[in-house]
Amino acid sequence: MKQFDLAPARHPAPANLEVVPVAEMTESTRAIRLTPDFDVETLGTALDHLDLIIVTFPIFRDGRGFSQARALREYYGFSGEIRAEGHLIADQAQFLRSCGVDNVLLDDRADTTPWLRALSLFPVTYQTRLGLR
Amino acid sequence: MKRAIRIGAGEALVLTANRLLDGHIVWRDSHGLWQRSIVHAAIFSPETYEAELETAIKSAQSDGVVGVYEVVVRPGIPAEPVSVRERIRAFGPTVHPQFATELDA
Amino acid sequence: MNAPVGHYQYQTADREFLASRIAEFEGQVQRRLSGELTEDEFKPLRLMNGLYLQLHAYMLRIAIPYGVLDSRQMRKLAHIARHYDRNYGHFTTRQNIQFNWIKLEETPEILRQLADVDMHAIQTSGNCIRNVTCDQFAGAAADELMDPRVHAEILRQWSTLHPEFTFLPRKFKIAISGSPHDRVAARFHDIGILARPGEHGPLFRIFVGGGLGRTPLVGHELFDSVPEADLLMTLEAVLRVYNAYGRRDNIYKARIKILVQALGIEGYRKAVEHELSLMNPAHYRLAPETVAAIRARFAAPDLTASPDAEARLRNDRQGNIAFDRWVRSNTHPHFAPGRIAVTVSIKPAGGIPGDATSDQLDRLADLADQFSFGELRVTHLQNVVLAHVAQDKLLELWEVLNEIGLADANHELIGDIVACPGLDYCALANARSIPIAQKLSARFGIMRCRKRSANCASISRDASMPVAIIMSGISACLVLTNVVRSFSRSLWVVAMMHCHVPVTYSGRPCRKMIWLMPSPVSSIAI
Numbered sequence: 017m018k019q020f021d022l023a024p025a026r027h028p029a030p031a032n033l034e035v036v037p038v039a040e041m042t043e044s045t046r047a048i049r050l051t052p053d054f055d056v057e058t059l060g061t062a063l064d065h066l067d068l069i070i071v072t073f074p075i076f077r078d079g080r081g082f083s084q085a086r087a088l089r090e091y092y093g094f095s096g097e098i099r100a101e102g103h104l105i106a107d108q109a110q111f112l113r114s115c116g117v118d119n120v121l122l123d124d125r126a127d128t129t130p131w132l133r134a135l136s137l138f139p140v141t142y143q144t145r146l147g148l149r
Numbered sequence: 150m151k152r153a154i155r156i157g158a159g160e161a162l163v164l165t166a167n168r169l170l171d172g173h174i175v176w177r178d179s180h181g182l183w184q185r186s187i188v189h190a191a192i193f194s195p196e197t198y199e200a201e202l203e204t205a206i207k208s209a210q211s212d213g214v215v216g217v218y219e220v221v222v223r224p225g226i227p228a229e230p231v232s233v234r235e236r237i238r239a240f241g242p243t244v245h246p247q248f249a250t251e252l253d254a
Numbered sequence: 255m256n257a258p259v260g261h262y263q264y265q266t267a268d269r270e271f272l273a274s275r276i277a278e279f280e281g282q283v284q285r286r287l288s289g290e291l292t293e294d295e296f297k298p299l300r301l302m303n304g305l306y307l308q309l310h311a312y313m314l315r316i317a318i319p320y321g322v323l324d325s326r327q328m329r330k331l332a333h334i335a336r337h338y339d340r341n342y343g344h345f346t347t348r349q350n351i352q353f354n355w356i357k358l359e360e361t362p363e364i365l366r367q368l369a370d371v372d373m374h375a376i377q378t379s380g381n382c383i384r385n386v387t388c389d390q391f392a393g394a395a396a397d398e399l400m401d402p403r404v405h406a407e408i409l410r411q412w413s414t415l416h417p418e419f420t421f422l423p424r425k426f427k428i429a430i431s432g433s434p435h436d437r438v439a440a441r442f443h444d445i446g447i448l449a450r451p452g453e454h455g456p457l458f459r460i461f462v463g464g465g466l467g468r469t470p471l472v473g474h475e476l477f478d479s480v481p482e483a484d485l486l487m488t489l490e491a492v493l494r495v496y497n498a499y500g501r502r503d504n505i506y507k508a509r510i511k512i513l514v515q516a517l518g519i520e521g522y523r524k525a526v527e528h529e530l531s532l533m534n535p536a537h538y539r540l541a542p543e544t545v546a547a548i549r550a551r552f553a554a555p556d557l558t559a560s561p562d563a564e565a566r567l568r569n570d571r572q573g574n575i576a577f578d579r580w581v582r583s584n585t586h587p588h589f590a591p592g593r594i595a596v597t598v599s600i601k602p603a604g605g606i607p608g609d610a611t612s613d614q615l616d617r618l619a620d621l622a623d624q625f626s627f628g629e630l631r632v633t634h635l636q637n638v639v640l641a642h643v644a645q646d647k648l649l650e651l652w653e654v655l656n657e658i659g660l661a662d663a664n665h666e667l668i669g670d671i672v673a674c675p676g677l678d679y680c681a682l683a684n685a686r687s688i689p690i691a692q693k694l695s696a697r698f699g700i701m702r703c704r705k706r707s708a709n710c711a712s713i714s715r716d717a718s719m720p721v722a723i724i725m726s727g728i729s730a731c732l733v734l735t736n737v738v739r740s741f742s743r744s745l746w747v748v749a750m751m752h753c754h755v756p757v758t759y760s761g762r763p764c765r766k767m768i769w770l771m772p773s774p775v776s777s778i779a780i
Contacts, residue, residue: 055498077298077381079421083497086418091532105295107282114417127290133281137274140267142411147544148486149537169287171357172311210289215307233686234677238309242678244606244688248310248340248355 017121019099020128022109022135025118029068029097049101052080056087063094071117073102082115089116106130110138154221160231161224162198163190164205165238166214174238174250175214177205183214186252187239188227193219227252257553258324260393260629260641262407264372265551272369275376275415279303280362302382302420304350304375305361308681312356315378316368318632320388320406320430321349321639323373325619325628330371332615338364343615345600345608345636347672348427349387350378354679376414381422383413383493389431389438390633394595394641396587399450400432404549405458405485408540411548412486419493423500424508426493427465438634441473442466444510445492455542456482462492462522463514471511474519476526482545487538491529495522555627559592559644567594567645577652580663585648594645596626598638598655599662599670604696606688607673608636617658625651635672637665662699669699672724694723 033047038059041048047068050056059066069088071081081100088094100112100120109131112120122128156162164177175183176190181204184190193201198219205217220235222228230236241249257263279299286296300306304315316331323331331351335343338360339353346352356364368374378385386409393401409428413419419426429438430447440446446461458480464473480488492510499517501507514522560566571578586595598618601607610618618638622630625647626640633639643651655661664670671694674680676687 076295077421078502079419079497080502082418082421083494087494087532090534090537105291105299107278107299108421111415111417111420130281130285130290134278137278138271138415139274140271141417142271142414143416145267146408146412146486147539147541148412167307170359172307174310215293234309234684237678242310243686244678244692245340 018124018126019119020122020126020131021119022113023118025097027067027096028118033068035068035070050081050084052078052084054084056084056092059092063088063092066094066096068097068099069094070099070101073100073104076103076105076108081117082111085112085117086115106134109134110141114141114143154219156195156221157231159223160221161228162193162195162219163187163222163228163230164193164198164202164217165190165220165235166205166209166217169213169215176239177201181205181208183212186227186250187230188252190222190228192222192224192228258326258629259553259555259627260631261319261322261324261403261552262410262548263551263553268372269369271414272372272374275303275374276362276365276369279365283358283362298380298421300358301380302377303361303365304378305356305358306379306681308354308679309677310679311354312358312361313352313354313679314356314361314364314375315346315350315352316373316375317378317385318349318351318373319385319410320392320403321390321631321633322388322392322403323630323632325622325630327371327373328615328619328622328630330367330373332612332619334364334367335612335615342609342611344606344675345610345632345638347634347636347674348385349632349634350385351632354675379425381424381426382420383416383422383426383428386410386413387427387429387438387634389433390597390631390639391437391586391595391641392432392631394586394588394593395433395437396589397435398433398589400456402430402432402447402449404545404552405447405449405456405482406430407548407552408486408545409489412489418490419497422493422497423502424505424510426496426510428489440464442470443473445489446473452479452481454481458482458485458488460488460492463511463519465509465511467509469506469509469511471515473511474514474522476519476523483539483541484535486540487530487533487535488526490538491526491533494529495525499525555629555642557588557590557593557642559590560646561592563592563644563646567648570646570649574649576663577649580652580661581648583663583667584665588642590642592645593642594648596640596643596648596651597633597665598640598660599664600637600660601664601670601695601699602659602662603664603669603699604692607671607691607695610638614658614660617654618660621651621654635666635670637670664695664699667699668723669695671695671699691723 029047035047035049036045038048038050038054046066048066049070050072052072071084073081085098098117100117104120166175168175173185175185176187178184178189179191202219209217221231230239282299285291306313331343335341335353339355343351343353377383386406388402388406392403426444428445429440429443430449431438431440432449440448441461441464443464446464448459450457459478460476460480461473462476463471465471496510496513500510500513571581584597588594600610618630622628622640625643627642631639631641652661671691673687673691677683677685678688
């Protein structure tokens with residue numbers, strides 16, 4: 017698998033962190049993998065000790081990961097790295113970036129050209145034009 | 150995933166799909182080619198259609214078709230689909246007779 | 255050319271956006287053809303550009319945001335019908351128009367042609383926020399409290415390629431009206447909004463969780479008075495709760511109405527209020543300057559009319575029974591003296607509800623230029639509105655409509671049947687709806703009294719019945735009650751649902767609303 021950067025991570029997590037499922041996290045855990053049905057609010061102060069949170073997409077049509085990422089950034093001020101994993105398509109690149117995802121994990125054989133192209137489209141979104149942040 | 154289909158006595162099957170580029174309905178002939186008219190459709194028995202369906206689904210991308218599936222018909226020329234929906238697909242919308250499918254296409 | 259009246263005037267940024275969207279779609283088509291995208295992956299992408307794969311071909315559904323379009327746009331639709339389809343289009347119940355014989359390979363070119371006149375097919379399908387619908391008499395009706403189009407345009411912009419809400423559990427429909435007579439069926443939408451002026455700016459009453467389909471539910475009031483500044487913030491919170499908790503395991507239980515039903519309206523409101531408490535209002539505030547800038551892009555027509563316009567209309571109606579009957583059924587009072595809003599029926603008796611030929615679309619564009627500042631609206635009852643006709647010109651308009659076969663005096667009467675394309679075109683349908691609609695309107699919808707006919711009186715009475723018939727070819731698009739009755743005078747109707755709805759129908763109290771669906775098994779033999 018390879019990592020594709022949607023944007024430079026503000027606080028990149030150290031490489032080779034052990035990622036544990038959110039249900040199994042302990043006080044020393046620094047990287048977790050969420051399930052789409054997980055309520056990120058329940059992380060509470062545990063967020064302060066995390067460097068990497070992975071949001072997962074069982075299928076690209078399941079958009080819960082977008083709301084999880086955005087809530088982590090906006091409601092709970094998480095400034096570590098957010099990665100997206102699972103079934104994702106290039107056409108979602110900009111949505112992921114807008115919701116605060118730093119990078120996606122792609123298959124080694126995946127062509128990154130459509131991902132790069134997707135990021136270059138729509139330099140101005142309607143949401144920003146309306147003054148929403 | 151296998152669809153549940155009901156095949157009555159004397160009924161048989163043909164294979165259908167839509168062409169990816171223009172959406173046209175097509176029917177699979179005895180050479181494995183996709184034809185515009187049901188007149189050219191190869192007729193399969195309930196025992197033999199599954200292997201052909203599997204082959205057709207595998208080559209759908211290279212054949213430029215989408216949504217391959219089987220249709221129950223009463224054999225004849227043309228074969229007549231049993232369901233209203235498939236008769237509409239084979240012969241055209243009932244509300245626009247001017248758009249009836251050309252069967253000798 | 256003068257600025258179009260009645261809808262938001264595009265600027266460079268909007269046109270660049272559409273160009274990007276078309277380039278993106280062309281790339282998606284190429285990736286689909288090469289096999290890089292599977293059909294399962296491509297399908298939601300093409301749907302969010304309005305492209306379905308139907309029975310006979312692709313179908314392209316084009317958005318008419320809040321139902322308003324100008325004559326230039328209408329002529330472009332006629333052109334598309336002529337050159338890329340089979341010379342006709344079908345107006346839908348959600349203020350879209352769809353073409354039934356489209357080719358995938360020609361779709362990017364069609365989208366470019368649409369973009370030339372500031373139109374698109376974005377989010378007319380797919381599990382996203384759909385084209386926002388609006389009162390067809392917005393900015394014209396005498397009974398209106400507030401013109402909702404500026405806010406409808408804001409909702410269009412806000413929902414377009416929303417980063418968080420483009421992969422929802424299911425489709426999401428929003429309607430907005432500014433009339434006390436809800437003409438958008440607000441309580442039958444995922445979100446229905448009723449706008450009114452308040453002391454310090456507009457206020458919005460928000461309903462959530464209504465809908466038809468196989469689980470028909472009336473929407474609940476979520477908030478009574480949301481101020482303008484908080485409108486988008488509130489909608490974001492509603493969508494967020496739905497995106498996180500709406501069911502994704504069962505397509506029939508995935509709409510927001512099922513979630514609202516499961517949580518109860520109090521539970522849903524609590525969840526929304528919790529979201530709101532976490533949100534920073536400054537990040538979501540809809541600023542008055544933003545609203546003003548969008549409002550400034552709506553050109554207003556000069557609605558002054560000749561002082562004797564009303565008197566001349568009164569005079570024209572006297573002695574012309576057919577014209578008088580049409581004025582009674584197919585016009586709506588305008589707030590401006592001497593003006594009147596006209597509903598052009600796209601429901602000729604025996605015809606296909608909502609279908610118009612390219613020639614008719616062109617003629618409608620001409621009539622809009624001649625009689626209504628080049629502006630047209632399409633309605634959720636599949637008709638067309640000329641909203642600002644001078645009353646002294648009404649007779650002239652009616653005469654032209656008669657010539658082109660669009661003068662049926664049946665608006666909101668029994669002949670004004672709403673019908674989806676049904677099994678003749680739709681891949682999701684399981685029954686044919688159009689043939690039944692045609693037979694019903696041919697039987698009941700004829701106003702003309704045949705001479706020396708014994709049942710002349712009864713035909714007239716039938717045709718003026720304020721009964722709404724809604725034909726659905728999809729059992730999933732049905733039904734308000736399960737009371738099945740036989741319909742004595744229409745033996746060809748196999749199953750029928752009959753109900754009294756707790757709301758008015760399109761602003762007027764309606765004696766009966768009838769939902770019909772022919773039985774798939776015994777659907778008329780072909």
